[in-house]
Amino acid sequence: MTESGKKSPMPSCIKDGWFSEIEPMWPGQKLSIALEGFSSDAILYNESSEFQKILVFKSAQHGNVLVLDGVIQLTENDEFVYQETITHLPMMAHENPKNVLIVGGGDGAVLREVCRHKSVEQITLVEIDQKVIDVAKEYFAESTAIAFDDSRLTIVNQDAAEFLEKQNASDRKGYDVIIADTSDPVGPAESLFDPSFYEQMYEALNDGGIVCAQSECFWTQPELIENIFACSSDIYDAVEYASTYVPTFPCGQIGFLLAGKGNGLDLTKPARPMTNELKHQLQWYTAEMHSASFVLPKFLEDRLGLLRPTDEDYEDVEENDASEDCFLKGCVIS
Amino acid sequence: MTESGKKSPMPSCIKDGWFSEIEPMWPGQKLSIALEGFSSDAILYNESSEFQKILVFKSAQHGNVLVLDGVIQLTENDEFVYQETITHLPMMAHENPKNVLIVGGGDGAVLREVCRHKSVEQITLVEIDQKVIDVAKEYFAESTAIAFDDSRLTIVNQDAAEFLEKQNASDRKGYDVIIADTSDPVGPAESLFDPSFYEQMYEALNDGGIVCAQSECFWTQPELIENIFACSSDIYDAVEYASTYVPTFPCGQIGFLLAGKGNGLDLTKPARPMTNELKHQLQWYTAEMHSASFVLPKFLEDRLGLLRPTDEDYEDVEENDASEDCFLKGCVIS
Structure with a gap:
């Protein structure tokens, strides 16, 4: 070091x-x-x-x-869009999130957003690279890295795929929300774009639990998105894709896979009202923006629409395995 | 030349x-x-x-x-987003658009989209620079410039502000939809960002008519947007702001002012179903995307929300004049 x-x-x-x-x-x-x-x-x-x-x-x-x-x-001026979207979509789609896992997120900004939810009792942040946390604390001390002293937080420096595999083999209680705030699927985050990681996340969820994962740009990676969506539809009981604007990301756009465990989940709407305190803390997210984020361009809806799990799928979901190595098939980055 | x-x-x-x-x-x-x-x-x-x-x-x-x-x-690969949004938002919010004015739009792409509506009987395209049309016909012959031979079209090479002023002084029939497909408010399009042009467009509309104007980026020009919105709210009976993604525009985002003449207009929803033929021609626009385009980030909704005209305003609207020179006040570009 x-x-x-x-x-x-x-x-x-x-x-x-x-x-x-x-x-x-x-x-x-x-x-x-x-x-x-x-x-x-x-x-x-x-x-x-x-x-x-x-x-x-x-x-x-x-x-x-x-x-x-x-x-x-991230840039300090626009990071709020990404952070509010990846965090409050799953947090507000859940009725009462208490135990939250953040995968990656070493800059601290998703943590900052999760801490704004008073219902939360435990937060685990699994960041492979402690150096990112150290750098955030020094150079983003007043923007993203403001919640590292929250008493609900446990930091683990480990590959999140390994962490979840070990935890799933133990009897530890599961998560209500998992937020996969990863970098792109090259480099240290590669294992987090593997179908087996999506299976591990499913296993680690409580019933009614929700995953939200950074899932690239629909302009540059439509095949990757289709593959993630198809595989997740084999694993999870509800799967949706949301999009938002980030002006300093490629093409000014980033998307998120939302996936839920349990029957009858509607990820596209908040499950409860926001507190006034939370409303005043945010710059991007509103209940209306929550639903609007899931409205996809026709060309993408045409690709993803038929892949969504149906109620019939729910009965069989325990039997299914996602096919391995499919996420990157046919993608520019493979 | x-x-x-x-x-x-x-x-x-x-x-x-x-x-x-x-x-x-x-x-x-x-x-x-x-x-x-x-x-x-x-x-x-x-x-x-x-x-x-x-x-x-x-x-x-x-x-x-x-x-x-x-x-x-525009780039040929992503221009469909901008063109479908600026065109089909006002065209589908109108119950039966017959007479359409395109301001600017020399590349032909808005014309291409307008021509897809069978209800349309007359299209006037007022492009100050014939050279743009000539260049589009030569280098975008298979993408944007495919409808210049439509029999419903009249092309006028004139400043659109002058064109409307003269036309409003005459007895010519008004427009159902006006689409202001302008470049930025520096250079030849400057007069099209003046409040008096918004007054001329209002006067040129039939009752129930709708304007949709390119209205910049909410990341780089929020003051300009607020000024356009406030002035338009003094002139029009219904005013809304919509946003969409364009990956090769600054910050990957562009917005549109939608403004209507007449009481009871809801610009945020299609006024009628799309034909199957139109549905199959489009890559971005859907009825769901129409409504979602009007859901704004909290920071922008906070700025614009209170400026929307109310039903009470409608009674007084004929009496109001928009204050002059306000659009560019406080803007980076002023």
């Missing part, structure tokens, strides 16, 4: 005062973000952890920016 | 085989699109008309791309 905060030479993704995101997952396009003052002095952190390259810079217009392996994870 | 299709030297927005969109309206960020083969051979057209710089290039991943004054107007 290297000393936290030590500045390293200019990374290759920064040139002439601009950071550019070039990635084979979205060929032929790149978003660039200006560094403050177009100066390398705005690079706050630039080191490799055991798992990935971590870069933090102060931008001209977007606040501090966190980049992992060359891919923008 | 210069010879159509003649290649000019490499423009400054193209470097190392990438086109980059740098604009003061969205400081600190830029989207870049790769040219096919990263080669200047992929520049298909690069000339200035009487009104603006027109650039067309063949991209590596996005089809042909139309750029006006350095700003991406």
Whole structure:
């Protein structure tokens, strides 16, 4: 491990005062973000952890920016959209979430959103890379990393697939909500895009429990989304896909797989009213936005609509195994 | 006028085989699109008309791309989202649109969408720059420019504000739907972001008529949107704001002002069922997407919600004048 905060030479993704995101997952396009003052002095952190390259810079217009392996994870100015959506969709679709698992989420922002729910008694955050948490605490101390001292929190530094496999083999109580706040399916998050991980999450849920997983962009990864959706429909009793706007993500769009355990779940509507306190804390999510997030473009609805599990599927669900290795089949990233 | 299709030297927005969109309206960020083969051979057209710089290039991943004054107007791969949204929101919110005015729209794509409605008897397209139409016919002949030979169409090359002022002074019959498919409020479209133009459009509508106007990005221009919305609420009897995803527009998002003339209009729902033929022609728009497009993020709903006209306003609407020069007040672009 290297000393936290030590500045390293200019990374290759920064040139002439601009950071550019070039990635084979979205060929032929790149978003660039200006560094403050177009100066390398705005690079706050630039080191490799055991798992990935971590870069933090102060931008001209977007606040501090966190980049992992060359891919923008968040900017302080717009991160609220992603965090509120991935968190409050499953939390509000559940009637009374008490025990919550966050997979990844080392920047602390999903944790911040989960902590806003008073019903929650226990939060487990399984982040493989402690360095991401350390960096967030130092450079995002007033934005994303404000809830790491919550008394309900337990942090585990482990691959989440291994963690769940061991936990499922034990008698520990299950989760009401699992939020898979992962990076893209290359690098340290690869195991979290495997069908077996979706089976482990299903097993780890209480009855009535809900998973919400970061599930890529419908412009760049429609095959991946279709594969995740199809496999999840074999495993879970209710499966939906939601979408939201994130201006500094590729194509300005990101989607989420929502999947539930138990009969009669409607993931597309809040299961209860929001408290006034929660309403005032949020900038993006509303009850109306919850439902609207699940309305998909016709081209995507045409691909996913027929794959949704039906009530008949529910009877057989214990018998089904998702076919292995199907998520990445036919995808650009495979 | 210069010879159509003649290649000019490499423009400054193209470097190392990438086109980059740098604009003061969205400081600190830029989207870049790769040219096919990263080669200047992929520049298909690069000339200035009487009104603006027109650039067309063949991209590596996005089809042909139309750029006006350095700003991406459309890529062939994703243009359907913008065109279907700006067209079918007002067309489907109207019970029986017969006479349609398209303001701008020289690329032909809104025209293509309007022509899909069998109820339409007359279409007037007022495009200030004939060169854009000529270029579209040559380089977007199989995508956007496929309906210029529709027998219902009349093309007028004039500033739309002047056109409407003259027409309103005459006795010509009004429009059921006006679609203002403008570029940004700098350059030739500036007069189309003036409150007086919104008054002219109101006057030009039949009772029950609906305007839909390109109204910028809620990430970069929230003040402009608030100003347009407030002024329109003084002029029109129903006003709403809709949003959609366009991956190659700034921040991947664009919004539309919808405004209606007459009492009891609900712009947020289709007024009639779609024909099966229309359903099969579209890739983005559905009845569900219509309503979902009007669900706004909390931060924007908080700004716009109280500005909506109420039924009480309807009685007084003829008496009100929108305050002049308010649209651009406080905006980055002013």
